[in-house]
Amino acid sequence: MPASLKPLNQQVLVITGASSGIGLATARLAAERGAKLVLIARSAETLKGLAAEIGSSGGEAIHVVADVADREKIYAAAQEAIHCFNRIDTWINNAGVSIYGRLDEVSEADSRRLFDTNFWGVVNGSLAALPHLKERGGALINLGSEVSEAIVPLQGMYSASKHAVKGFTDALRVEIEELGKAPVSITLIQPTAVNTPFPQHARNYMGREPKLPPPLINPEQVAEAILKAATEGGRDVKVGAMAVVNTAISKLMPNLGDKLSARRGSSQQEVIPPLHPQGILYEPGESGSVRGYASS
DSSP, X not given: OOOOOOOGGGOEEEEESTTSHXXXXXXHHHHHTTOEEEEXXXXXXXXXXXXXXXHXXXXXXXXXXXXXXXXXXXXXXXXXXXXXXXXXXEEEEOOOOOEEBOTTTSOHHHHHHHHHHHTHHHHHHHHHHHHHHHHHOEEEEEEOOGGGTSOOTTBHHHHHHHHHHHHHHHHHHIIIIIISOOSEEEEEEEEXXXXXXXXXXXXXXXXXXXXXXXXXXXXXXHHHHHHHHHHHOOSEEEESHHHHHHHHHHHHOHHHHHHHHHXXXXXXXXXXXXXXXXXXXXXXXXXXXSSOXXXX
16 A cells, blocks of 8 residues: 655654764754654763754654664664654654775775665664554655765765665665555655765775765755655655755766766865774764855
């Protein structure tokens, strides 16, 4: 049966990676529009402050400190949402991190850790949410990227993880919506490059500080697309004109796509040395920032 999605002010939303970037922008926008929120991330102090900020503005939010790579903790977070709010209407798998560096230079440990977050975090969140969504109806929203279909050099493992997220999401949609006939909408959000702390949070193997290739869109634009999917559903949602262009070229003219992608290599490096090359691959960031320093 088709998913029956509620207005935002009647929903309980769970957001992973809620402490910065797109997740933080989505949490604030959803709270403004009356949603009850369950905020998940590793950054305990930032989450605590965000929940207090939402509460002081008249909203309702709880926070759960958890690493999305830890399935037991994510299942426990789902139970906490049920305990506090009695239901889950939308679950947003947003948490993610990147690695800047050539694929043959990145360590296996770092690559596996990235997949634990970007891919297995989406799997863990989806499997934790689905029993509750199938029971009452609702939306499952996974954050992919334009590089779920295209690629970007010097972020090869990130591109691979986002391809994997798309494959998982597509297969899950068919199994849940088509075969299972469950009242669940499953959406993949595919933004182009977004002005968040993403480069500063990345593990960096390069000799320069990383950045995202321009043009950048604002995180609030992605948040709007996520919240629209929470109330209206959708399948693959491209956000930003370049997401449409880059994915189309990769499908229709792959050789040209390769050459254009190669040109984006130099546009991913600042002129300054690395500031924090370890990033937040293994440790919480606690930046609490929606935007990266490119906006300053």
